[in-house]
Structures are given as structure tokens and as C-alpha cells.
Amino acid sequence: MDQGLEQVLAKLDAGRDAALDRLLAFLRIPSISTDPAHKSDVRDAAEWLRAQLDDLGFQTQIHDTPGHPMVVARSQPGQARPLLFYGHYDVQPVDPLNLWNSPPFEPRIEETPQGQVIRGRGAADDKGQLMTFVEAFRAWRDVHGELPSDLILLFEGEEESGSPSLQPFLREHAVDLRASLAMICDTSMYSDGRPAITTQLRGLVGQEVVIRGADRDLHSGSFGGLAANPIMILAQALATLKDDQGRVTLPGFYEGVQDLTDELRRDWDALGFDAEEFLSGVDLKTPIGETGRTPLEMVWNRPTCEINGIAGGYAGDGFKTVLPAEARAKVSFRLTGTQDPEKIRAAFQDHIRAHIPADCSVEFHDHGASPASVMDTSDPAFATAKDALGREWGREAAYIGAGGSIPIAGDFKQILGMDSMLIGFGRDDDRIHSPNEKYDVNSFTKGARSWARILTALR
Known part of the structure; x- marks a missing residue:
């Protein structure tokens, strides 16, 4: 293993508790973008992020929009491949409040039969995921004495309210935001817990x-x-x-x-998706749909x-x-x-x-x-990131699709002319948008380690 990477990973492990404390502080800010009563809280979350990023050595700006602020930060220019990192710091409303087992903005670390989880609104969607970026950058800075060069960070405050300001902002700041590849953390691993890169969205x-x-x-x-x-x-x-x-x-x-490529068909077949088991979770068992297509094709590629x-x-x-x-x-x-x-x-x-x-x-x-978003996985960065994820999680990462839509990936493609690499560490049981939202501590800590590996591999 690269000695510098080994030191960064060790720094992340040693700083685990401090990183969790920072995340809990972030989660205490009730940054509900859809509720005008929380407008000042959304601003407070943006200011909290700016303070964190300034402390790390980023050049950070808060850009006002007709809605909520955009936080944009960048590291020093260099000779590396420019990368844009995207996440959002606003959260969903908490209603119905009576279904929460603990106050949604009083986050805590909770023991469960499956391991430790971070319980609170925004833990998985998307503050916990966003902070896997930030903690990886922090450890890198602590080890190397400086941040990785050529990084652009775009953290949005309106994702949960439909991102009305995003497209105009991207067009207005296209020259400053354009990079070779975007990294999006607002996504999940495959259902069985293996790391994944989402390469296409309907x-x-x-x-x-x-x-x-x-x-x-x-x-x-x-x-x-x-x-x-x-x-x-x-x-x-x-x-x-x-x-x-x-x-x-x-x-x-x-x-x-377009039909599946041979590579994607092999990847998807290896996932062992069981349609009957999947449907059993909603009290169904019989797949229907387009004749001659596999279940994963029907939900991801048709x-x-x-x-x-x-x-x-x-x-x-x-x-x-x-x-x-x-x-x-x-x-x-x-x-x-x-x-x-x-x-x-x-x-x-x-x-x-x-x-x-x-x-x-x-x-x-x-x-x-x-429109749909389909990423060009012939870009060597995808194979590099896939290998880095596999090394961290101890099992081969997969290229997967998503049946839903993540508009930001399409916006980056259409407005900034770049593909996105969607890598997140959420789990199916994270209860995003629902009461008792959680994020596995393991997802948070190994997520930050994963980004450290990917950064090292792409530098």
C-alpha cells in the first residue's frame, strides 16, 4: 500500500470519534429547506460548512440565490485531474414527529443488533454522506500538510425542495465549476452491502x-x-x-x-438479484413487465x-x-x-x-x-475507483443502475459537459425521508476511508 495512503487511513481511524462529534454538531442544525420558518437554519448550516472548509484550507464562498445558499470551495490549482464533489446540506421535514423514537435534531449514536448507527434527520440524506468527503480531505491535509489540488466542492441547500436555483447557478458559474468528473455522494451501496458505483439513472x-x-x-x-x-x-x-x-x-x-453491454450484464448477473424476494417486502411475489427481460434490466435499463x-x-x-x-x-x-x-x-x-x-x-x-443519465465507464477513473472501493470493503465493487432519477447528474452532463461518478454508502434500511432516519457508523467511517483511497488512486 502507498505509504501516504496508509498514513491517511490511520489518521481517519484515530480521528473517528472527533469526526462523529462534528457530524452530530452538523445534524443538530434543522436545515429544512422546504419550510420558510427554517430559512435561517439553512443559512446556519451553510455557514457551519464554510467554517469547516476554511479551517481545512479551502477557498470558500457562500453564494446567495433566490432560495437557499450554495457553498462553493476549491483547493489550490495544480497538475491533477480537476474533480467536482457534490452533496447537499438541507434535509427533509420531520413530520409526523410522533413517530420518531427520539428528537430528530438531537442526534445520537445508537446501538442496534446490526451495529452502531447515527440516528437523526439528515444522517444518511445527505449530511453524513457529505461529511465522508470532508473527513477524507481533513485526514489528507493532516498527513500531507496540504489539500489535494484541483478540487471543487459544491454543496447545495435546496435539493430537498426541488433545486430551483441549481440550474441557473450552474449556467452562471459554469466556467468556475467545470471539471473533468463529478463525484456525487447522494446514493447508496447495493442492497447486500457491497460497494457500488451507479453508472446510469433513468x-x-x-x-x-x-x-x-x-x-x-x-x-x-x-x-x-x-x-x-x-x-x-x-x-x-x-x-x-x-x-x-x-x-x-x-x-x-x-x-x-440501448441494450446492456456485456460488461454490465456480467456485473448485474453476478449480483444475484432475486425478484421474488424483493417483491416479498411489499407483499407481492410475481414479477411482471416486459417479456424477455431480466428483473434488473426492467428496473434499471428499460x-x-x-x-x-x-x-x-x-x-x-x-x-x-x-x-x-x-x-x-x-x-x-x-x-x-x-x-x-x-x-x-x-x-x-x-x-x-x-x-x-x-x-x-x-x-x-x-x-x-x-433525460436519462448514462456514464462513460470507459473513462479509466471508473475502473480505478471500483478497484479502490473493493480494497476498502473487501469485496468486488459493482457497477449498478438506478431505477429512479437523480437530476443533478443530468444537470452536470447537460450544463457542465461532464460525467458523474455516483458513490454513496447508504443502506436500504436508512429510512431516508421517514421518521427515525439513520446512517450506519460503519458507512460513515469506511465511506471516508473509501474516498481517501479514491483520491489517492486518482491523483
Whole structure:
């Protein structure tokens, strides 16, 4: 092992308790970005971070935005590959408070049958993860007498409220923030605890549709069979979005969808994912979906169409025989490869319109659109980081996908022109966004050690 790395790892081990104390202090700040009552607390968290980073020798600035501050720090320029590190310091609301076993902003180290955990709001999402960066930088500075060169840190205060200021900020500061690769810590390990690098994220299109017929609800005895029924029209349109093979029927829907590479297929097969076991956690057992695709393909590498909500007519107690005047549904599409979100939206709207009778009307409400993010793992940095993670955790790291969306990765790609390496140490049972959120102490300590290894390998 590199002697300098060995010393950095030893410094991290020796400073474990002090690092935990710093994290607990950070967690005590109730930086809830969605609640205006906590605006000053979000600012306090930004100031707390600036003090920490200034102490380490970073050149740190707090940038005001129309919402909450951005904390930007950088180390001295050098000859190394520039790297951008991203995390967020805001947290989710704590409601319902009565379901917490201890006050959410009075964090503590707790013993559990699975080991020690850090209990408190933001422990895993994302303050604990963010601090794995900071503690790795601290140990490096203590050993080498200076920080690694060519580092840029971007810590956001609005992630939990939709990041409304992020894209404008990235565009305005693109020259200063652009690096060769972004490191994102707001993610997790694989479900069985092995380290992982998330290399692809599905995109998202959200669409609401409202169909209107008569000017009021109609008596089904008087009008049934003659007048248009918006619920029936909507149901027929939605039912034809997929065929009997589980494929989406919209014209051009699969343009840009890419099959797995041989390397990813080997990696994913080696994970031993058990779909029945996964579904058993929600009281299901039978996988459905696109014929001929493996379960992990379907949740990570294939696009979807899902009905998220449907409403209309009378659904209260008792019975009311009406033809409703209106019916509505919310539909989402998860995208992969290079699928174009706006083309998908247009194709969906055309599909619905084709089912609308002449004397009915339809309107659409957009709810976001973002493309998928697929990282270029041919960049040697990915293999280097994968090897470093494996050395720390004692088992081979995996390239994995994510069924959900992490918009920041797409923003970095589209606005700053760089790929992201998503490496985090969260676990499936961390209860993020829920009462009694926790972060394993082992994830925190080995997470910092992992970043020390990755930094050393990439310098």
C-alpha cells in the first residue's frame, strides 16, 4: 500500500470519534429547506460548512440565490485531474414527529443488533454522506500538510425542495465549476452491502391528463349508453398504452433505448438479484413487465409507463349512478438511453387525443421532464475507483443502475459537459425521508476511508 495512503487511513481511524462529534454538531442544525420558518437554519448550516472548509484550507464562498445558499470551495490549482464533489446540506421535514423514537435534531449514536448507527434527520440524506468527503480531505491535509489540488466542492441547500436555483447557478458559474468528473455522494451501496458505483439513472416524464364531457354529471339511467363517459374514454386510452408483452405502444417510444453491454450484464448477473424476494417486502411475489427481460434490466435499463393516479365520478360511501363530467389521471414515464423526454410527452398526448370524441375535450398539465443519465465507464477513473472501493470493503465493487432519477447528474452532463461518478454508502434500511432516519457508523467511517483511497488512486 502507498505509504501516504496508509498514513491517511490511520489518521481517519484515530480521528473517528472527533469526526462523529462534528457530524452530530452538523445534524443538530434543522436545515429544512422546504419550510420558510427554517430559512435561517439553512443559512446556519451553510455557514457551519464554510467554517469547516476554511479551517481545512479551502477557498470558500457562500453564494446567495433566490432560495437557499450554495457553498462553493476549491483547493489550490495544480497538475491533477480537476474533480467536482457534490452533496447537499438541507434535509427533509420531520413530520409526523410522533413517530420518531427520539428528537430528530438531537442526534445520537445508537446501538442496534446490526451495529452502531447515527440516528437523526439528515444522517444518511445527505449530511453524513457529505461529511465522508470532508473527513477524507481533513485526514489528507493532516498527513500531507496540504489539500489535494484541483478540487471543487459544491454543496447545495435546496435539493430537498426541488433545486430551483441549481440550474441557473450552474449556467452562471459554469466556467468556475467545470471539471473533468463529478463525484456525487447522494446514493447508496447495493442492497447486500457491497460497494457500488451507479453508472446510469433513468430519466422521467410526468404528465397529467384531464378529459371533460357533459357540462355536469349525468344520470346513468337517462344518459347511459348514449352520452360520452369520460372515465370510460380515459380507461380505454390508458389500457392501450402497453401491449400483451409489456411493451409501450407509443410510436417511436424505444428510439434511443440501448441494450446492456456485456460488461454490465456480467456485473448485474453476478449480483444475484432475486425478484421474488424483493417483491416479498411489499407483499407481492410475481414479477411482471416486459417479456424477455431480466428483473434488473426492467428496473434499471428499460423504460416504463406507469399510471400513478386516476380519479373521476363518485367513489364515496354508498352508490351513485352517474356518468361523470370529468376524469383525470397522472402518468409517468421512466426513460433510458437517449430517449427524448419531450418526444415522449408529445407521443403520449397524441395517443390520448386519438381516443377523444368530437364533443369532449382534453387538457394536459406537465410535471417535469428530464433525460436519462448514462456514464462513460470507459473513462479509466471508473475502473480505478471500483478497484479502490473493493480494497476498502473487501469485496468486488459493482457497477449498478438506478431505477429512479437523480437530476443533478443530468444537470452536470447537460450544463457542465461532464460525467458523474455516483458513490454513496447508504443502506436500504436508512429510512431516508421517514421518521427515525439513520446512517450506519460503519458507512460513515469506511465511506471516508473509501474516498481517501479514491483520491489517492486518482491523483
